[in-house]
Amino acid sequence: MGGIGAMTSSLEPAAPETSETSAAIFDSFVRDAVITAAAITEDQSVVTPTHPLLNGVPYAVFRRSIGIDTRRELGAFFSGDVIAKGLVQALAPYIDDNALVLDPTCGIGDLLLARAAVLPLATTLTGTLSAWGDRLAGFDIRPDLIDLCKARLCMLARARGGFVDDIDPLKMFPHIVARSMLAEDSADLLSRADGILFNPPFGKTTSDREHDWGSGQINAAAIFLDHLTTSVPAGTPIAAVLPEVLRCGSRYARFRSALVARGYAGDFQRQGRFDSWTDVDVFTTVLARSADVKPLWPAEAVTAGSVLDDFYEVRVGTVVPHRDIEAGPEAAYICAKTTPKWSEGFTPLTRRRHPGRAFTPPFVAIRRTSSPSDKSRAVASIIVGDTPVAVENHLLVATPRDHSLAACQALLKVLRSSQTNDRLNDLMRCRHLTTGAVKALPWSLPDE
Numbered sequence: 001m002g003g004i005g006a007m008t009s010s011l012e013p014a015a016p017e018t019s020e021t022s023a024a025i026f027d028s029f030v031r032d033a034v035i036t037a038a039a040i041t042e043d044q045s046v047v048t049p050t051h052p053l054l055n056g057v058p059y060a061v062f063r064r065s066i067g068i069d070t071r072r073e074l075g076a077f078f079s080g081d082v083i084a085k086g087l088v089q090a091l092a093p094y095i096d097d098n099a100l101v102l103d104p105t106c107g108i109g110d111l112l113l114a115r116a117a118v119l120p121l122a123t124t125l126t127g128t129l130s131a132w133g134d135r136l137a138g139f140d141i142r143p144d145l146i147d148l149c150k151a152r153l154c155m156l157a158r159a160r161g162g163f164v165d166d167i168d169p170l171k172m173f174p175h176i177v178a179r180s181m182l183a184e185d186s187a188d189l190l191s192r193a194d195g196i197l198f199n200p201p202f203g204k205t206t207s208d209r210e211h212d213w214g215s216g217q218i219n220a221a222a223i224f225l226d227h228l229t230t231s232v233p234a235g236t237p238i239a240a241v242l243p244e245v246l247r248c249g250s251r252y253a254r255f256r257s258a259l260v261a262r263g264y265a266g267d268f269q270r271q272g273r274f275d276s277w278t279d280v281d282v283f284t285t286v287l288a289r290s291a292d293v294k295p296l297w298p299a300e301a302v303t304a305g306s307v308l309d310d311f312y313e314v315r316v317g318t319v320v321p322h323r324d325i326e327a328g329p330e331a332a333y334i335c336a337k338t339t340p341k342w343s344e345g346f347t348p349l350t351r352r353r354h355p356g357r358a359f360t361p362p363f364v365a366i367r368r369t370s371s372p373s374d375k376s377r378a379v380a381s382i383i384v385g386d387t388p389v390a391v392e393n394h395l396l397v398a399t400p401r402d403h404s405l406a407a408c409q410a411l412l413k414v415l416r417s418s419q420t421n422d423r424l425n426d427l428m429r430c431r432h433l434t435t436g437a438v439k440a441l442p443w444s445l446p447d448e
Protein backbone atom coordinates (compact mmCIF):
# COMPACT_ATOMS: atom_id res chain seq x y z
CA MET A 1 0.00 0.00 0.00
CA GLY A 2 1.48 3.32 -1.01
CA GLY A 3 -1.33 5.02 0.92
CA ILE A 4 -2.42 8.60 0.73
CA GLY A 5 0.82 9.98 2.17
CA ALA A 6 2.63 8.53 -0.83
CA MET A 7 0.18 9.81 -3.44
CA THR A 8 -0.24 13.46 -2.54
CA SER A 9 0.20 14.63 -6.12
CA SER A 10 -2.80 12.56 -7.26
CA LEU A 11 -4.92 14.24 -4.59
CA GLU A 12 -5.24 17.32 -6.73
CA PRO A 13 -6.88 15.77 -9.81
CA ALA A 14 -7.56 17.76 -12.93
CA ALA A 15 -11.22 18.67 -13.45
CA PRO A 16 -12.94 15.36 -14.30
CA GLU A 17 -14.86 14.88 -17.49
CA THR A 18 -18.20 13.54 -16.26
CA SER A 19 -20.00 13.43 -12.95
CA GLU A 20 -19.56 9.62 -12.90
CA THR A 21 -15.80 9.82 -13.28
CA SER A 22 -15.68 12.58 -10.69
CA ALA A 23 -17.75 10.61 -8.17
CA ALA A 24 -15.44 7.65 -8.82
CA ILE A 25 -12.40 9.81 -8.07
CA PHE A 26 -13.82 10.77 -4.70
CA ASP A 27 -14.86 7.17 -3.96
CA SER A 28 -11.38 5.93 -4.64
CA PHE A 29 -9.90 8.76 -2.55
CA VAL A 30 -12.08 7.72 0.41
CA ARG A 31 -11.17 4.03 -0.05
CA ASP A 32 -7.46 4.93 -0.10
CA ALA A 33 -7.91 7.11 2.96
CA VAL A 34 -9.45 4.21 4.89
CA ILE A 35 -6.63 1.85 3.82
CA THR A 36 -4.02 4.46 4.71
CA ALA A 37 -5.54 4.93 8.17
CA ALA A 38 -5.86 1.18 8.77
CA ALA A 39 -2.18 0.20 8.64
CA ILE A 40 1.24 1.77 8.48
CA THR A 41 3.43 0.07 5.89
CA GLU A 42 7.12 -0.46 6.38
CA ASP A 43 8.06 2.06 3.70
CA GLN A 44 5.85 4.74 5.27
CA SER A 45 7.34 7.23 7.66
CA VAL A 46 5.68 8.12 10.97
CA VAL A 47 2.40 10.00 10.53
CA THR A 48 2.72 13.69 11.40
CA PRO A 49 0.08 16.41 11.89
CA THR A 50 0.91 17.69 8.39
CA HIS A 51 -0.23 14.43 6.77
CA PRO A 52 -2.42 15.18 3.70
CA LEU A 53 -5.47 13.58 5.33
CA LEU A 54 -5.23 16.05 8.20
CA ASN A 55 -4.95 19.28 6.23
CA GLY A 56 -6.97 20.83 3.42
CA VAL A 57 -6.42 18.00 0.92
CA PRO A 58 -9.62 15.98 1.57
CA TYR A 59 -11.74 19.12 1.11
CA ALA A 60 -9.76 20.05 -2.03
CA VAL A 61 -10.41 16.61 -3.53
CA PHE A 62 -14.09 16.83 -2.57
CA ARG A 63 -14.44 20.27 -4.18
CA ARG A 64 -12.71 19.16 -7.36
CA SER A 65 -14.47 15.86 -7.78
CA ILE A 66 -17.99 16.66 -6.58
CA GLY A 67 -19.80 19.29 -8.68
CA ILE A 68 -20.92 22.57 -7.16
CA ASP A 69 -24.62 21.73 -7.68
CA THR A 70 -24.31 18.60 -5.53
CA ARG A 71 -22.26 20.45 -2.94
CA ARG A 72 -24.86 23.23 -2.80
CA GLU A 73 -27.71 20.74 -2.52
CA LEU A 74 -25.95 19.07 0.42
CA GLY A 75 -24.76 22.36 1.88
CA ALA A 76 -21.35 20.74 2.02
CA PHE A 77 -19.01 23.65 2.86
CA PHE A 78 -16.55 22.44 5.43
CA SER A 79 -15.07 24.43 8.30
CA GLY A 80 -11.51 25.66 8.06
CA ASP A 81 -9.03 25.42 10.89
CA VAL A 82 -9.78 28.81 12.41
CA ILE A 83 -13.52 28.31 12.74
CA ALA A 84 -13.16 24.68 13.86
CA LYS A 85 -10.65 25.52 16.61
CA GLY A 86 -12.67 28.59 17.60
CA LEU A 87 -15.88 26.58 18.07
CA VAL A 88 -14.08 23.89 20.07
CA GLN A 89 -12.52 26.51 22.34
CA ALA A 90 -15.85 28.29 22.75
CA LEU A 91 -17.55 25.04 23.79
CA ALA A 92 -14.78 23.97 26.19
CA PRO A 93 -15.87 25.98 29.27
CA TYR A 94 -19.27 24.23 29.22
CA ILE A 95 -18.04 20.61 29.11
CA ASP A 96 -15.31 18.31 30.46
CA ASP A 97 -12.99 15.73 28.83
CA ASN A 98 -15.59 12.97 29.20
CA ALA A 99 -18.38 14.87 27.49
CA LEU A 100 -20.09 13.36 24.46
CA VAL A 101 -19.68 15.99 21.74
CA LEU A 102 -21.93 15.70 18.70
CA ASP A 103 -21.64 17.32 15.27
CA PRO A 104 -25.08 16.66 13.75
CA THR A 105 -23.91 17.50 10.20
CA CYS A 106 -20.31 16.39 10.46
CA GLY A 107 -19.18 16.09 6.81
CA ILE A 108 -15.54 14.97 6.67
CA GLY A 109 -15.18 15.76 10.36
CA ASP A 110 -13.31 19.05 10.62
CA LEU A 111 -15.14 20.02 13.83
CA LEU A 112 -14.79 16.55 15.36
CA LEU A 113 -11.08 16.50 14.50
CA ALA A 114 -10.64 19.85 16.26
CA ARG A 115 -12.32 18.37 19.34
CA ALA A 116 -10.26 15.14 19.11
CA ALA A 117 -7.10 17.25 18.97
CA VAL A 118 -7.69 18.25 22.61
CA LEU A 119 -8.89 14.86 23.94
CA PRO A 120 -6.48 12.73 26.01
CA LEU A 121 -4.55 9.88 24.37
CA ALA A 122 -4.50 6.29 25.69
CA THR A 123 -1.39 4.11 25.44
CA THR A 124 -2.52 2.28 22.27
CA LEU A 125 -4.33 3.21 19.09
CA THR A 126 -7.24 0.90 19.94
CA GLY A 127 -7.48 2.36 23.43
CA THR A 128 -7.38 5.92 22.10
CA LEU A 129 -9.99 5.37 19.40
CA SER A 130 -12.28 3.49 21.83
CA ALA A 131 -12.11 6.36 24.29
CA TRP A 132 -12.63 8.94 21.54
CA GLY A 133 -15.47 6.79 20.20
CA ASP A 134 -17.28 7.21 23.53
CA ARG A 135 -16.85 10.97 23.34
CA LEU A 136 -17.41 11.85 19.68
CA ALA A 137 -20.66 11.57 17.75
CA GLY A 138 -21.75 12.73 14.30
CA PHE A 139 -24.30 12.38 11.56
CA ASP A 140 -24.05 12.98 7.84
CA ILE A 141 -26.33 11.79 5.08
CA ARG A 142 -23.35 10.78 2.92
CA PRO A 143 -21.73 7.49 3.96
CA ASP A 144 -18.52 8.35 2.07
CA LEU A 145 -18.07 11.49 4.20
CA ILE A 146 -18.61 9.47 7.37
CA ASP A 147 -15.95 6.94 6.28
CA LEU A 148 -13.51 9.75 5.50
CA CYS A 149 -14.26 11.37 8.85
CA LYS A 150 -13.42 8.12 10.68
CA ALA A 151 -10.24 7.59 8.64
CA ARG A 152 -9.11 11.13 9.44
CA LEU A 153 -9.80 10.74 13.17
CA CYS A 154 -7.71 7.56 13.11
CA MET A 155 -4.87 9.42 11.34
CA LEU A 156 -5.06 12.19 13.92
CA ALA A 157 -4.66 9.63 16.72
CA ARG A 158 -1.65 8.16 14.87
CA ALA A 159 -0.12 11.60 14.39
CA ARG A 160 -0.62 12.60 18.03
CA GLY A 161 0.35 9.26 19.63
CA GLY A 162 2.91 7.92 17.14
CA PHE A 163 0.84 4.69 16.99
CA VAL A 164 1.75 2.08 14.35
CA ASP A 165 -0.66 -0.79 15.20
CA ASP A 166 -3.25 -1.92 12.63
CA ILE A 167 -6.93 -1.11 13.02
CA ASP A 168 -10.10 -0.88 10.92
CA PRO A 169 -11.19 2.76 11.38
CA LEU A 170 -14.68 1.97 10.04
CA LYS A 171 -15.30 -0.41 12.95
CA MET A 172 -14.54 2.38 15.44
CA PHE A 173 -16.65 5.41 16.40
CA PRO A 174 -20.04 3.74 16.91
CA HIS A 175 -21.73 7.13 17.38
CA ILE A 176 -20.53 8.57 14.05
CA VAL A 177 -23.15 7.35 11.63
CA ALA A 178 -24.44 7.87 8.10
CA ARG A 179 -27.90 9.20 8.81
CA SER A 180 -29.90 12.42 8.64
CA MET A 181 -29.88 14.43 11.84
CA LEU A 182 -33.59 14.96 11.17
CA ALA A 183 -34.32 11.19 11.19
CA GLU A 184 -36.24 9.70 14.09
CA ASP A 185 -33.33 7.35 14.82
CA SER A 186 -31.11 10.34 15.49
CA ALA A 187 -33.21 11.56 18.43
CA ASP A 188 -31.45 9.32 20.95
CA LEU A 189 -27.93 10.66 20.30
CA LEU A 190 -29.26 14.22 20.12
CA SER A 191 -30.79 13.76 23.55
CA ARG A 192 -27.58 12.23 24.99
CA ALA A 193 -25.04 14.78 23.74
CA ASP A 194 -23.35 16.98 26.35
CA GLY A 195 -22.26 19.56 23.80
CA ILE A 196 -22.85 20.32 20.12
CA LEU A 197 -20.48 21.58 17.43
CA PHE A 198 -22.55 22.84 14.53
CA ASN A 199 -21.93 24.04 10.98
CA PRO A 200 -25.18 23.19 9.18
CA PRO A 201 -25.99 23.57 5.47
CA PHE A 202 -26.67 27.24 4.59
CA GLY A 203 -28.52 27.05 1.25
CA LYS A 204 -32.09 28.17 0.65
CA THR A 205 -34.59 25.35 0.75
CA THR A 206 -38.26 24.60 1.21
CA SER A 207 -38.99 22.89 4.48
CA ASP A 208 -41.21 19.81 4.43
CA ARG A 209 -42.21 20.57 8.01
CA GLU A 210 -44.51 23.26 9.42
CA HIS A 211 -42.77 26.11 11.23
CA ASP A 212 -44.67 28.84 13.00
CA TRP A 213 -41.72 31.21 12.41
CA GLY A 214 -41.48 30.97 8.61
CA SER A 215 -42.55 29.33 5.39
CA GLY A 216 -41.63 29.17 1.70
CA GLN A 217 -37.95 29.43 0.85
CA ILE A 218 -36.00 29.25 4.12
CA ASN A 219 -32.30 29.17 4.85
CA ALA A 220 -31.51 25.52 5.64
CA ALA A 221 -29.44 26.60 8.67
CA ALA A 222 -32.65 27.84 10.33
CA ILE A 223 -34.40 24.52 9.71
CA PHE A 224 -31.51 22.47 11.11
CA LEU A 225 -31.02 24.80 14.08
CA ASP A 226 -34.75 24.73 14.76
CA HIS A 227 -34.68 20.93 14.87
CA LEU A 228 -31.55 20.89 17.02
CA THR A 229 -32.88 23.34 19.58
CA THR A 230 -36.07 21.33 19.97
CA SER A 231 -34.19 18.00 20.24
CA VAL A 232 -31.32 18.52 22.66
CA PRO A 233 -31.87 18.71 26.44
CA ALA A 234 -32.14 22.09 28.11
CA GLY A 235 -28.55 22.17 29.38
CA THR A 236 -26.78 21.24 26.13
CA PRO A 237 -24.64 24.11 24.78
CA ILE A 238 -24.41 24.57 21.00
CA ALA A 239 -21.26 26.13 19.52
CA ALA A 240 -22.23 27.06 15.98
CA VAL A 241 -21.17 28.91 12.87
CA LEU A 242 -24.25 30.36 11.19
CA PRO A 243 -25.09 32.69 8.30
CA GLU A 244 -25.50 36.34 9.31
CA VAL A 245 -28.98 36.44 7.83
CA LEU A 246 -30.24 34.40 10.80
CA ARG A 247 -28.91 37.02 13.20
CA CYS A 248 -29.79 40.18 11.27
CA GLY A 249 -32.41 39.36 8.64
CA SER A 250 -35.88 40.73 9.32
CA ARG A 251 -37.28 37.51 7.77
CA TYR A 252 -35.79 35.60 10.70
CA ALA A 253 -37.08 37.85 13.50
CA ARG A 254 -39.76 35.28 14.37
CA PHE A 255 -37.17 32.50 14.24
CA ARG A 256 -35.01 34.42 16.72
CA SER A 257 -38.06 34.96 18.94
CA ALA A 258 -38.70 31.20 18.83
CA LEU A 259 -35.13 30.54 20.05
CA VAL A 260 -35.61 33.09 22.84
CA ALA A 261 -38.93 31.48 23.78
CA ARG A 262 -37.06 28.15 24.12
CA GLY A 263 -34.76 29.87 26.61
CA TYR A 264 -31.72 30.35 24.37
CA ALA A 265 -29.30 33.21 24.89
CA GLY A 266 -25.88 33.76 23.41
CA ASP A 267 -23.31 36.31 22.40
CA PHE A 268 -21.80 36.32 18.92
CA GLN A 269 -18.61 37.09 17.00
CA ARG A 270 -18.72 38.27 13.43
CA GLN A 271 -16.44 36.13 11.24
CA GLY A 272 -16.93 37.82 7.85
CA ARG A 273 -16.95 35.70 4.72
CA PHE A 274 -17.04 31.92 5.47
CA ASP A 275 -14.03 31.19 3.27
CA SER A 276 -12.60 32.06 -0.10
CA TRP A 277 -14.91 29.56 -1.86
CA THR A 278 -18.08 30.45 0.01
CA ASP A 279 -19.37 34.03 -0.27
CA VAL A 280 -21.61 33.96 2.79
CA ASP A 281 -21.07 36.21 5.80
CA VAL A 282 -21.13 34.17 8.98
CA PHE A 283 -20.93 34.58 12.74
CA THR A 284 -20.07 32.20 15.54
CA THR A 285 -22.00 31.80 18.76
CA VAL A 286 -22.49 29.54 21.75
CA LEU A 287 -26.20 29.08 22.32
CA ALA A 288 -27.09 28.05 25.83
CA ARG A 289 -30.29 28.08 27.76
CA SER A 290 -29.61 30.58 30.43
CA ALA A 291 -31.47 31.21 33.65
CA ASP A 292 -30.39 34.85 33.52
CA VAL A 293 -32.41 36.94 31.18
CA LYS A 294 -29.76 37.61 28.57
CA PRO A 295 -30.46 38.75 25.04
CA LEU A 296 -29.88 36.45 22.09
CA TRP A 297 -27.21 37.79 19.72
CA PRO A 298 -27.38 41.33 21.12
CA ALA A 299 -26.42 44.17 18.82
CA GLU A 300 -23.80 46.53 20.15
CA ALA A 301 -25.05 48.04 23.42
CA VAL A 302 -27.61 50.68 22.62
CA THR A 303 -26.44 54.04 23.90
CA ALA A 304 -28.85 55.72 26.22
CA GLY A 305 -28.03 59.15 24.77
CA SER A 306 -28.94 60.88 21.56
CA VAL A 307 -29.13 59.35 18.12
CA LEU A 308 -28.35 60.89 14.76
CA ASP A 309 -32.06 61.40 14.04
CA ASP A 310 -32.20 63.95 16.87
CA PHE A 311 -29.98 66.33 14.88
CA TYR A 312 -30.39 65.40 11.19
CA GLU A 313 -33.30 64.70 8.90
CA VAL A 314 -32.41 61.56 6.90
CA ARG A 315 -34.12 60.88 3.54
CA VAL A 316 -33.53 58.79 0.43
CA GLY A 317 -32.71 60.74 -2.75
CA THR A 318 -35.77 61.05 -4.97
CA VAL A 319 -34.39 60.74 -8.52
CA VAL A 320 -34.56 57.30 -10.16
CA PRO A 321 -32.46 58.15 -13.25
CA HIS A 322 -33.54 55.36 -15.61
CA ARG A 323 -37.21 55.58 -14.68
CA ASP A 324 -37.92 59.29 -14.20
CA ILE A 325 -38.54 61.45 -17.24
CA GLU A 326 -36.73 64.76 -17.32
CA ALA A 327 -39.57 67.12 -16.48
CA GLY A 328 -40.27 69.85 -13.95
CA PRO A 329 -37.89 72.53 -12.73
CA GLU A 330 -34.20 72.27 -13.52
CA ALA A 331 -31.90 71.90 -10.51
CA ALA A 332 -28.34 71.00 -9.61
CA TYR A 333 -28.04 67.19 -9.52
CA ILE A 334 -25.83 64.64 -7.77
CA CYS A 335 -25.57 60.87 -8.15
CA ALA A 336 -23.52 58.21 -6.31
CA LYS A 337 -21.04 57.73 -9.18
CA THR A 338 -20.07 61.36 -9.67
CA THR A 339 -20.04 62.52 -6.04
CA PRO A 340 -16.51 62.26 -4.66
CA LYS A 341 -15.82 60.33 -1.45
CA TRP A 342 -15.36 62.26 1.77
CA SER A 343 -15.44 65.74 0.19
CA GLU A 344 -15.71 68.55 2.77
CA GLY A 345 -17.51 70.79 0.27
CA PHE A 346 -18.64 69.44 -3.11
CA THR A 347 -20.54 71.77 -5.43
CA PRO A 348 -22.69 69.77 -7.88
CA LEU A 349 -21.38 69.91 -11.42
CA THR A 350 -24.42 68.74 -13.36
CA ARG A 351 -28.08 69.75 -13.61
CA ARG A 352 -31.29 67.99 -14.57
CA ARG A 353 -35.03 68.48 -14.55
CA HIS A 354 -37.01 66.68 -11.88
CA PRO A 355 -40.50 67.20 -10.49
CA GLY A 356 -39.76 65.70 -7.03
CA ARG A 357 -38.16 67.06 -3.90
CA ALA A 358 -34.78 68.83 -4.13
CA PHE A 359 -32.60 69.30 -1.03
CA THR A 360 -31.18 72.59 0.19
CA PRO A 361 -27.41 72.58 0.98
CA PRO A 362 -25.50 72.23 3.10
CA PHE A 363 -26.26 68.56 3.62
CA VAL A 364 -24.40 65.27 3.77
CA ALA A 365 -24.88 62.77 0.92
CA ILE A 366 -24.27 59.15 2.01
CA ARG A 367 -23.82 56.26 -0.45
CA ARG A 368 -26.48 53.64 0.12
CA THR A 369 -24.64 50.68 -1.33
CA SER A 370 -21.71 49.26 0.57
CA SER A 371 -20.49 45.86 1.56
CA PRO A 372 -19.53 44.59 5.01
CA SER A 373 -16.03 44.03 3.61
CA ASP A 374 -15.60 47.72 2.58
CA LYS A 375 -13.30 49.92 4.65
CA SER A 376 -16.21 52.31 5.29
CA ARG A 377 -19.88 51.36 5.38
CA ALA A 378 -21.26 54.91 5.09
CA VAL A 379 -19.15 56.80 2.54
CA ALA A 380 -20.25 60.43 2.55
CA SER A 381 -19.59 63.96 1.28
CA ILE A 382 -20.74 67.42 2.25
CA ILE A 383 -22.76 69.07 -0.53
CA VAL A 384 -22.61 72.85 -0.68
CA GLY A 385 -24.13 75.50 -2.96
CA ASP A 386 -26.79 78.19 -3.10
CA THR A 387 -29.64 76.33 -4.77
CA PRO A 388 -31.62 73.13 -4.04
CA VAL A 389 -30.12 69.89 -5.36
CA ALA A 390 -31.91 66.92 -6.93
CA VAL A 391 -30.44 63.68 -5.53
CA GLU A 392 -30.28 60.21 -7.05
CA ASN A 393 -31.95 57.41 -5.05
CA HIS A 394 -28.59 55.63 -4.54
CA LEU A 395 -27.74 58.35 -2.02
CA LEU A 396 -29.15 59.17 1.40
CA VAL A 397 -29.47 62.83 2.35
CA ALA A 398 -28.80 63.92 5.94
CA THR A 399 -29.75 67.57 6.45
CA PRO A 400 -28.72 69.14 9.78
CA ARG A 401 -31.75 70.37 11.66
CA ASP A 402 -29.77 73.56 12.44
CA HIS A 403 -28.80 73.86 8.72
CA SER A 404 -25.15 74.55 9.64
CA LEU A 405 -21.99 73.54 7.79
CA ALA A 406 -20.42 72.73 11.19
CA ALA A 407 -23.07 70.08 11.79
CA CYS A 408 -22.27 68.57 8.36
CA GLN A 409 -18.57 68.45 9.27
CA ALA A 410 -19.38 66.77 12.59
CA LEU A 411 -21.50 64.16 10.80
CA LEU A 412 -18.71 63.37 8.34
CA LYS A 413 -16.44 62.60 11.32
CA VAL A 414 -19.03 60.32 12.88
CA LEU A 415 -19.67 58.45 9.61
CA ARG A 416 -15.92 57.94 9.10
CA SER A 417 -15.36 56.53 12.58
CA SER A 418 -14.67 52.89 13.33
CA GLN A 419 -17.55 52.97 15.85
CA THR A 420 -19.98 53.76 13.02
CA ASN A 421 -18.51 51.04 10.82
CA ASP A 422 -18.75 48.44 13.57
CA ARG A 423 -22.26 49.50 14.46
CA LEU A 424 -23.50 49.38 10.85
CA ASN A 425 -21.75 46.06 10.27
CA ASP A 426 -23.48 44.64 13.33
CA LEU A 427 -26.84 45.86 12.17
CA MET A 428 -26.62 45.38 8.43
CA ARG A 429 -25.09 42.50 6.61
CA CYS A 430 -26.97 43.31 3.44
CA ARG A 431 -25.50 45.74 0.98
CA HIS A 432 -28.00 48.64 1.28
CA LEU A 433 -27.93 51.11 4.14
CA THR A 434 -31.41 51.97 5.32
CA THR A 435 -32.55 55.33 6.63
CA GLY A 436 -33.54 53.51 9.85
CA ALA A 437 -29.99 52.25 10.47
CA VAL A 438 -28.46 55.68 9.82
CA LYS A 439 -31.06 57.53 11.95
CA ALA A 440 -30.41 55.16 14.87
CA LEU A 441 -26.63 55.71 14.93
CA PRO A 442 -25.58 56.81 18.43
CA TRP A 443 -24.68 60.50 18.35
CA SER A 444 -21.26 60.96 19.88
CA LEU A 445 -18.27 62.51 18.22
CA PRO A 446 -15.37 60.03 17.85
CA ASP A 447 -12.10 60.66 19.69
CA GLU A 448 -9.73 62.76 17.59
Ligand SMILES: C[S@@+](CC[C@H](N)C(=O)[O-])C[C@H]1O[C@@H](n2cnc3c(N)ncnc32)[C@H](O)[C@@H]1O
Nearest residue numbers: 076077078079105106107110140141180181199
Ligand atom coordinates in the same frame (compact mmCIF):
# COMPACT_ATOMS: atom_id res chain seq x y z
C1 LIG B 1 -21.71 22.85 6.05
S1 LIG B 1 -21.25 21.13 5.98
C2 LIG B 1 -20.46 21.03 7.54
C3 LIG B 1 -19.59 19.86 7.77
C4 LIG B 1 -18.80 19.90 9.08
N1 LIG B 1 -19.68 20.09 10.21
C5 LIG B 1 -17.77 21.01 9.04
O1 LIG B 1 -17.98 22.02 9.72
O2 LIG B 1 -16.77 20.89 8.33
C6 LIG B 1 -22.81 20.40 6.18
C7 LIG B 1 -22.86 18.89 6.05
O3 LIG B 1 -24.20 18.50 6.34
C8 LIG B 1 -24.50 17.34 5.60
N2 LIG B 1 -25.97 17.20 5.61
C9 LIG B 1 -26.88 17.71 4.76
N3 LIG B 1 -28.12 17.35 5.14
C10 LIG B 1 -27.99 16.63 6.30
C11 LIG B 1 -28.90 16.01 7.21
N4 LIG B 1 -30.21 16.05 6.98
N5 LIG B 1 -28.43 15.37 8.27
C12 LIG B 1 -27.08 15.31 8.50
N6 LIG B 1 -26.17 15.88 7.67
C13 LIG B 1 -26.61 16.52 6.60
C14 LIG B 1 -23.83 17.57 4.28
O4 LIG B 1 -23.57 16.34 3.61
C15 LIG B 1 -22.55 18.29 4.71
O5 LIG B 1 -21.50 17.39 4.82
